[in-house]
Amino acid sequence: MKIRIRFEKHGVMKFVGHLDMMRYFQKAMRRAGIDIRYSEGFSPHQIMSFAAPLGVGITSNGEYLDIEVNSSRSSEESMRALNDTMVEGIRVVSYVRLPEDAKTAMSIVAAADYELTCRQGQSAGPADDGGPGRMTDGGTDGRRSVKTAEETLWDGITAEELCDAITRYFDGAPEALVTKKTKKGERTLDLKPLVYGLSVEEKDGQPFLYVMLSTGSQDNIKPELVLEYLLAATGHTFDPATVCIHRRNVYAHAAAGAGFLSLDEMGENIV
Amino acid sequence: MRKSALSDEILLSVQQPARYIGGEVNSVMKDPGKVDIRFAMCFPDVYEIGMSHLGIQILYDMFNQRENVWCERVYSPWPDLHRILKERQIPLFALESQDPVRCMDFLGITLQYEMCYTNVLQILDLSQIPLCAKDRSDADPIVIGGGPCVYNPEPLADFFDLFYIGEGETQYDALFDLYLKMRGAGYSRKEFLHEAAKIPGIYVPSLYEATYRKDGTIADFSPAADDIPVVIRREVVTDMTNIVYPEKPVVPFIKATQDRVVLEIQRGCIRGCRFCQAGMIYRPVREKNVGRLKELAIKMLAATGHDEISLSSLSSSDYTQIGELVTFLVDELKGSGVNISLPSLRIDAFSLDVMSKVQDVRKSSLTFAPEAGSQRLRDVINKGLTGEIILDGAQLAFEGGWNKVKFYFMLGLPTETEEDMRAIAALANETAARYYETVPKEKRNGKCQITVSTSFFVPKPFTPFQWARMYPPEDYIGRARIVNDAVKAQLNHKSIRYNWHEADVTVIEGVLARGDRRLGPVLRNVYEKGGIFDAWSEYFDYARWTEAFAECSVAPDFYTMRERPLDEHLPWDFIDTGVTKEFLQREWKRAMDGQVTPNCREKCAGCGVLAYGCGVCVGESAV
Numbered sequence: 001m002k003i004r005i006r007f008e009k010h011g012v013m014k015f016v017g018h019l020d021m022m023r024y025f026q027k028a029m030r031r032a033g034i035d036i037r038y039s040e041g042f043s044p045h046q047i048m049s050f051a052a053p054l055g056v057g058i059t060s061n062g063e064y065l066d067i068e069v070n071s072s073r074s075s076e077e078s079m080r081a082l083n084d085t086m087v088e089g090i091r092v093v094s095y096v097r098l099p100e101d102a103k104t105a106m107s108i109v110a111a112a113d114y115e116l117t118c119r120q121g122q123s124a125g126p127a128d129d130g131g132p133g134r135m136t137d138g139g140t141d142g143r144r145s146v147k148t149a150e151e152t153l154w155d156g157i158t159a160e161e162l163c164d165a166i167t168r169y170f171d172g173a174p175e176a177l178v179t180k181k182t183k184k185g186e187r188t189l190d191l192k193p194l195v196y197g198l199s200v201e202e203k204d205g206q207p208f209l210y211v212m213l214s215t216g217s218q219d220n221i222k223p224e225l226v227l228e229y230l231l232a233a234t235g236h237t238f239d240p241a242t243v244c245i246h247r248r249n250v251y252a253h254a255a256a257g258a259g260f261l262s263l264d265e266m267g268e269n270i271v
Numbered sequence: 272m273r274k275s276a277l278s279d280e281i282l283l284s285v286q287q288p289a290r291y292i293g294g295e296v297n298s299v300m301k302d303p304g305k306v307d308i309r310f311a312m313c314f315p316d317v318y319e320i321g322m323s324h325l326g327i328q329i330l331y332d333m334f335n336q337r338e339n340v341w342c343e344r345v346y347s348p349w350p351d352l353h354r355i356l357k358e359r360q361i362p363l364f365a366l367e368s369q370d371p372v373r374c375m376d377f378l379g380i381t382l383q384y385e386m387c388y389t390n391v392l393q394i395l396d397l398s399q400i401p402l403c404a405k406d407r408s409d410a411d412p413i414v415i416g417g418g419p420c421v422y423n424p425e426p427l428a429d430f431f432d433l434f435y436i437g438e439g440e441t442q443y444d445a446l447f448d449l450y451l452k453m454r455g456a457g458y459s460r461k462e463f464l465h466e467a468a469k470i471p472g473i474y475v476p477s478l479y480e481a482t483y484r485k486d487g488t489i490a491d492f493s494p495a496a497d498d499i500p501v502v503i504r505r506e507v508v509t510d511m512t513n514i515v516y517p518e519k520p521v522v523p524f525i526k527a528t529q530d531r532v533v534l535e536i537q538r539g540c541i542r543g544c545r546f547c548q549a550g551m552i553y554r555p556v557r558e559k560n561v562g563r564l565k566e567l568a569i570k571m572l573a574a575t576g577h578d579e580i581s582l583s584s585l586s587s588s589d590y591t592q593i594g595e596l597v598t599f600l601v602d603e604l605k606g607s608g609v610n611i612s613l614p615s616l617r618i619d620a621f622s623l624d625v626m627s628k629v630q631d632v633r634k635s636s637l638t639f640a641p642e643a644g645s646q647r648l649r650d651v652i653n654k655g656l657t658g659e660i661i662l663d664g665a666q667l668a669f670e671g672g673w674n675k676v677k678f679y680f681m682l683g684l685p686t687e688t689e690e691d692m693r694a695i696a697a698l699a700n701e702t703a704a705r706y707y708e709t710v711p712k713e714k715r716n717g718k719c720q721i722t723v724s725t726s727f728f729v730p731k732p733f734t735p736f737q738w739a740r741m742y743p744p745e746d747y748i749g750r751a752r753i754v755n756d757a758v759k760a761q762l763n764h765k766s767i768r769y770n771w772h773e774a775d776v777t778v779i780e781g782v783l784a785r786g787d788r789r790l791g792p793v794l795r796n797v798y799e800k801g802g803i804f805d806a807w808s809e810y811f812d813y814a815r816w817t818e819a820f821a822e823c824s825v826a827p828d829f830y831t832m833r834e835r836p837l838d839e840h841l842p843w844d845f846i847d848t849g850v851t852k853e854f855l856q857r858e859w860k861r862a863m864d865g866q867v868t869p870n871c872r873e874k875c876a877g878c879g880v881l882a883y884g885c886g887v888c889v890g891e892s893a894v
Contacts, residue, residue: 013294029576031575038608057282
């Protein structure tokens, strides 16, 4: 039986890398008593695969792993068993049964969307006046650092200017060329066909850049590349240390021409 | 949400940020407002090493079972984070609460090997706690040392408020209760330490004074007050079965060295190898009840989700119920995807049968630790392993399909001659020859692979070899060269690989192992010169140490190059491990005569630990 699990990753768990997350879930399966299938052979391993690796430092509301099980309790019971053994920062939010002929999440991932917020005070340099006894101050606490709407965003750009930049240099431009660094060197890439959504939005009075883009084994784009493009186009400097990235969800192509489908919409709850 | 002592920016700029975030499965969170004692438990090495240590998991579990104590963990920040913490003056923090270590009531540091001593200073420095105990105020944590190196704590005497000598399970309750009582009544740090010194097993170095003779040896070592004990007796757990054991050990996110359930099946060893400190300081051998072990194995696997369980002891084959335990685990874990690992098993028909069930024969290798190449020298060190046992074991293994064998030896053992060194190569050669005789050509899986590794012997306190001399680094390298040349001259040299340990670090380890409190300034000097992670060859710098010795006017050879007279006052003589000095002297003399001493089950050798009235001494076993 094929199962797809969706989970969220928050807080300091964003510092646990992809391979360690796989090891974490392998152990979690055993702790939760999930009747997971093992491969044949002398050193059997759990049949488990992740949809799209999440970079270190990124939080997410839509992470996926596919497993195969011999038998399963209901979705609700399985989720409860898993969540009872999760650490703070990781929460399983769905557990669905896939059709037997379903392809793995990894092989069908087509897009992902992100929120990019500006982290404040990170480029201020070392806290020079922090004498003994100072545990944290504004400069060393990442959680109280998102700027408010009237303030500027990355390298002094305002939300309004960023909106204009999207209109001028992305929506209204014939192409949006960036240089992508790969293992083999650099190559020039047009972002336009690979970015499916790009806007400045606001949450709790705080502006952020929303971007939905091509993800997967082909044309895997990192969201900061889009921001870097917009900043460069407007003469601003891009500093990766000032970008706080949150992944909203991961998608596959829906039936021909019907857009995208969240990966957990492809299965059904077990009751 | 959990707080973090480090900003995202810092965490994203260092290697393996997950080392510093805490929050692992089974880590313990408490409300700081609801506990009376905050305890930071430290292993002074990198997280992946420290998290693999069983002793800390035991004490962490035991302390946290007390409602009024919150025990948290601390490991050495890797040099990348070390630099940032120093530059920005961010105090070192405990993983669970992310609160500064210096705000805790206690900082406990386990001392597992001498080369971590500079990391101890790193921990204190980064915590912003004065390095020297005498400079600390009532606001600083009480700094406690524990672990095997406390059997000679003297090189670290300046830096610790107290040492806990022996097994941690027994006296911490008394220490905590005393602390609460005295703190509540408004006593000072000094007054607390004075009273703590009266608890069995607790050594407060500042309350003792050493005087020296002209030749540098100790003239006298005694307490500075009448009500402080002259001798500290090692603490010993007498009932291993009913003692606390962590049923829910912490499971790291990143891959630790020991990424598995560790099941301690017994403590101590019956063998009495004369070089081995563990074989002396953990006497007597005490087995855990096999029923209890089965129950623990199941509970620990369920609570961690680990895919491997390892049996831990100094010599697993000597556990009387090993067959029953392993058979149980093999049956119980069949089809569950959980592996069983069996280190320190003697190679014989039984262990090979078991191993063929639990590991992939083609990939795994078998390990022998004869420690010395010749029978003569094996008798000197009391290693009850003969060439025949090794060759027969290897033959059985070759017949069972193995073709990889690892050998561990030591060079520089007392009385060692060139002949003994060459015998190492000869034994490896004979083993290879046995492979080609035993396994017909058509059944061979390529050549056999014999790996020979040598380390250099470091005499340790409380062993029969504690009086032995060491040699200069050049001399050690010369010995390794003799072995190397001899290996190359063997008929089967193409099947043998030889590795040897570095010599410089061996000599420093030797100084620290048998040094005294006059080494304190040297350690401080090395740390101030930038010495950290000296146990890591990429960070160890011999020149830094030799300069520090010179600047502090300490002659390292005094500690290493002399064969010490049997009546010399040794720096650790104030500790009573239960194994008597008379026994150790007797064993030293027997070693010089090449006489073997039977193991504890064959015949009691009268070492003295019978006084504890437990374990093998009184006929207790695992059934």
